[in-house]
Amino acid sequence: MAALEATSSGAAASYVYGDFVVSSYLSALAMLMDREEDVQQLRGHRVVLSTFSNTQTLDLFKRIGQHLSLGSRYFVVLEQIEAYRRNRPARTMVYKFLYKHIKAISVILSIVSVFVGIFKALRGR
Structure with missing residues (x-):
């Protein structure tokens, strides 16, 4: 062609x-x-x-x-x-960081959500 x-x-x-x-x-x-x-x-x-x-x-x-x-x-x-x-350098850097550390971020968010639940339960008493 x-x-x-x-x-x-x-x-x-x-x-x-x-x-x-x-x-x-x-x-x-x-x-x-x-x-x-x-x-x-x-x-x-x-x-x-x-x-x-x-x-x-x-x-x-x-x-x-x-x-x-x-x-x-x-x-x-x-x-x-x-x-x-x-x-797009900032967007690319954020995506790269999230892609490399997704497991650690998910663990940290899980721990934070547990603590938030505990503090809400303690506060409600």
Whole structure:
């Protein structure tokens, strides 16, 4: 599809606007893949569907990613990712803390709820 996009007669009009949609999408996918685990994660989310192994899929995307035309969509996606990283650090840190310490937090909340129940019972007497 990327080759068709680059060689079709409509590609000249697309090139004027820098709008290589398929190539931009494939380049963004190639950017997301650095390890075989990344490919497996993308398979788990059904972003990548392939009969190739994780190694072969990673190799394919890394090779074609070097030769694709980058359109304006690619740079828009990069800008959105950067804006997300800039605007969400506190939320990400809170989520990371809660994810790592969920067991300890649940134990502390259980103990606090027991003490609240005891104090309410003592206060009611």
